[in-house]
Amino acid sequence: MRHSGGIEMTDHIAGLRISHVVQPIARPVSDAKVATGRQVPLAAVDMVFAEITDEDGTTGTGFTYTLRAGGTALQALAEEIAPMVIGARGADVQRIWEMLGWRTNSLGACGAAFHVLAAFDTALWDLKARRAKLPLAQLLGSFRDGVRVYNSGGQYLQASIDEMSQAARDSVARGIGGIKMKVGQPDWREDIRRIEAVRDAIGPDVALMIDANQQWSRAEALAFCRRVDGMGLEFIEEPLDARDHAGHGALAAQLVTPVATGEMLASYDEHAALIAAGGARVLQADCPRIGGVTPMLRVMELARSQRVALAPHFVMEQHLPLVAAFPTEGWVEHFDWLEPLFNERLEIRDGRMWVPDRPGFGLTMSDTAREHTKRSVTLRDSPEGGD
Incomplete structure (x- = not known):
């Protein structure tokens, strides 16, 4: 529990889980790029989920995705930068986005770096709306x-x-x-x-x-x-x-x-x-x-x-x-x-x-998502906390 000006602050991020989920498509699909030999049929969607929990126990869930290649790379990058989020105030969504953006700046201000930022950012917006008890x-x-x-x-x-x-x-x-x-x-x-x-x-x-x-x-x-x-x-x-x-x-x-x-x-x-x-x-x-x-x-x-x-x-x-x-x-x-x-x-x-009337995006991960998880990593704040 943090304190600021004598007021207890419970919105600091206390833990998060990063998960690589592969969701198969029942019938692989083809577009014009497949017809001309530039692509292969799409058979699955690779997802990286971020579940971010604050000190009050509220959890926000976000995700990013990639098609055909890159899921393992997105998961690895997400795991690498995730410790930066621990201890930050969950309400400071734009500040956290800038912080993560500069940490991944050498990868370019786009591409895989921004895909990974999206998993954290959507989870933080979901968390912010859930704390406000409002649909996003x-x-x-x-x-x-x-x-x-x-x-x-x-x-x-x-x-x-x-x-x-x-x-x-x-x-x-x-x-x-x-x-x-x-x-x-x-x-x-x-x-x-x-x-x-x-x-x-x-x-x-x-x-x-x-x-x-x-x-x-x-x-x-x-x-x-x-x-x-x-x-x-x-x-x-x-x-x-x-x-x-x-x-x-x-x-x-x-x-x-x-x-x-x-x-x-x-x-x-x-x-x-x-x-x-x-x-x-x-x-x-x-x-x-x-x-x-x-x-x-x-x-x-x-x-x-x-x-x-x-x-x-x-x-x-x-x-x-x-x-x-x-x-x-x-x-x-x-x-x-x-x-x-x-x-x-x-x-x-x-x-x-x-639009659902549930808080945030109004969605929670299912047992199927857990079953289709290739890798999952959980981080926790230290007992002492600290900004």
Whole structure:
């Protein structure tokens, strides 16, 4: 128990646990990068969880993730810097982010370092909201109780038209409000056939998005996007290399359909460069990839000031309260891949995902998460404490 000015302080961090969890995907999925031989099918998601406990016994849970490679490296780096967090005040979230950011600065202000920072940062925000007995969305200043939700899981390139169409119908029947499908086939005509089939399956009133996963050159992107520009799509995602900001800006200026991108960017500065180039009318920032809630709030303010829409990539578990706290309507992306790792489920109905009324993110790790843990390390404060 610390004391400050005669007041007992119980929010200092007394312990934490870092866990590397590997969650398999029931059916491996393929996008355009797999179709062209640049990637292998995605079969699992590597997660690093941080569970941070203060002196009062309150625990905040956060996580980060990586796809296909890097989980062991993220766990090792998290273990290396974790002792810095012990003894710090849990409420000093931004201060701790800066402290960890400078410790990992030699790795670059992005990439693996920011992935690891995200695990600690999201756990600290969860802890802060739990201490306040508020859902994170309310702590941040919520604008709405439910966020529009679209599904991406059933419309990958390995799925046949029949499989894809049925998955889309099932999602709509469940209450999901939009469907996103993968494109980028070697023959663009096949992409058009698949788009038309999904549109027929879901009807004219459900939002439809397409995702090329950085597949095309500038010329190819312009040709394809012009072909689909009159099809009423909600957005066209990643038509170009993720860091071709100028190319995305030039393409977006020639289309009626909004261009969406940003999921692969790994810092505030990269998002600022993308927006300055006019490369995204829909920003798909990824909270774990840019370092957690702390930098995500800065990106959200940038998007707000430039009148850019928000539709974060993946991890609906973290993005739901953030989009609920964004002034204008956005989207969250539904994947059920991570659901087994949590005891709770997020409610979907009427085209929206609803913010839970539980404190923090409203999620706790399940027995399945413990079973899928490859390595876990626990640290504790010394009995004497000390700042």
